[in-house]
Amino acid sequence: MSSKVVLAEKNGYALYQEAFDGTEIHLEIENPNYKQLINHYHGESEEKLIITIPLSVWEDLRRCQVEDW
Numbered sequence: 349m350s351s352k353v354v355l356a357e358k359n360g361y362a363l364y365q366e367a368f369d370g371t372e373i374h375l376e377i378e379n380p381n382y383k384q385l386i387n388h389y390h391g392e393s394e395e396k397l398i399i400t401i402p403l404s405v406w407e408d409l410r411r412c413q414v415e416d417w
Contacts, residue, residue: 361405
């Protein structure tokens with residue numbers, strides 16, 4: 349049995365929430381284009397993950413209404 353509550357799903361991506369976690373939403377993308385950056389500045393470091401989301405996926409997600417989930 350799955351613990352995911354799927355909010356939106358199409359070929360290549362899924363937007364979902366874990367069944368017992370009301371604080372986060374997860375975006376799963378198949379074969380994502382991403383960059384990981386680790387910058388070091390004077391003894392401090394900063395980590396970033398940049399994920400390129402296809403425009404068609406972004407448009408689908410923008411049209412979703414959170415209240416409908």
